[in-house]
Amino acid sequence: MLYKPVGLKLSEMRINEELYPEKLYLKRIDKLRGIREVQKEFNQQLKKDIQSNNAISLKNTLVSIVQETFSEPRSGSIEGILETVDILISDFTSETEVIKNLFRVSNKDYTTVLHSINVMALSIGYAQNENFSKTEKRILGLCALLHDVGKTKISSEILRAPRKLNEREFKEMKAHTFYGYKILSKCKIFNDEIKLTALQHHEKLDGSGYPNKDANISRMAQIIGIIDCYEALTNDDRPYRDSMAPLKALTLLKDDVVAGKYNRRVFEKFAYSLL
Numbered sequence: 001m002l003y004k005p006v007g008l009k010l011s012e013m014r015i016n017e018e019l020y021p022e023k024l025y026l027k028r029i030d031k032l033r034g035i036r037e038v039q040k041e042f043n044q045q046l047k048k049d050i051q052s053n054n055a056i057s058l059k060n061t062l063v064s065i066v067q068e069t070f071s072e073p074r075s076g077s078i079e080g081i082l083e084t085v086d087i088l089i090s091d092f093t094s095e096t097e098v099i100k101n102l103f104r105v106s107n108k109d110y111t112t113v114l115h116s117i118n119v120m121a122l123s124i125g126y127a128q129n130e131n132f133s134k135t136e137k138r139i140l141g142l143c144a145l146l147h148d149v150g151k152t153k154i155s156s157e158i159l160r161a162p163r164k165l166n167e168r169e170f171k172e173m174k175a176h177t178f179y180g181y182k183i184l185s186k187c188k189i190f191n192d193e194i195k196l197t198a199l200q201h202h203e204k205l206d207g208s209g210y211p212n213k214d215a216n217i218s219r220m221a222q223i224i225g226i227i228d229c230y231e232a233l234t235n236d237d238r239p240y241r242d243s244m245a246p247l248k249a250l251t252l253l254k255d256d257v258v259a260g261k262y263n264r265r266v267f268e269k270f271a272y273s274l275l
């Protein structure tokens with residue numbers, strides 16, 4: 001549908017006075033540019049939300065940013081999320097409780113986007129507790145936000161199946177690790193840990209994980225692996241399984257630590273960061 005004949009532009013005056021239809025259509029070649037613009041707008045909103053300590057609005061803004069980014073997850077849009085993480089880990093933010101509250105803001109519509117944001121909120125808490133440098137915080141925040149970006153390539157029937165997956169579906173689901181690695185390999189991101197985390201966050205130290213049964217797991221992927229599991233256990237609202245109380249989830253994770261699946265030190269640090 002065209003709003004204007006080809007060649008005619010939407011005038012500044014109409015934009016200022018909001019005299020345009022509710023839906024505007026972009027040419028496909030302009031889509032990335034559109035996403036970058038939207039990301040910029042939302043990042044400004046994000047700053048305001050943090051300043052006003054409004055966790056609900058902050059979460060909604062973050063959902064919009066990540067949704068927008070995941071709608072076209074490739075080089076050009078993924079990089080735009082760098083600024084988002086930078087805002088969240090800035091000195092100013094570390095002074096506020098709003099990031100901690102971010103995780104507690106419940107949201108019924110459980111999606112990959114929300115899960116990623118929750119994992120990031122918990123990761124920032126972890127990084128603060130570990131006294132990570134600013135660079136490390138930034139890397140961990142990005143690892144968290146992007147660890148499941150490969151799920152954008154999985155069909156929503158599988159992602160939203162209200163039951164346990166069958167073998168074929170589970171195999172497809174597991175491939176989100178490869179897909180994520182592939183997507184991030186094509187992006188201009190300054191650190192390899194980010195794509196490694198997408199690939200390895202379901203691996204276990206005893207080699208029982210997937211996709212490669214690799215016991216040699218990068219540092220950030222070990223952290224995200226634990227936080228990812230904790231978030232899924234406590235926040236998952238899949239109909240066939242109730243979500244767990246924090247303590248119960250931690251007990252379950254501890255059993256996996258004892259069994260040699262997770263790093264004990266990382267687990268302890270994470271548990272303390274929740275206090």
Ligand SMILES: [Fe+2]
Pocket residue numbers: 147148176201202
């Ligand atoms: Fe995952």
Ligand SMILES: [Fe+2]
Pocket residue numbers: 115147148228
């Ligand atoms: Fe995840």
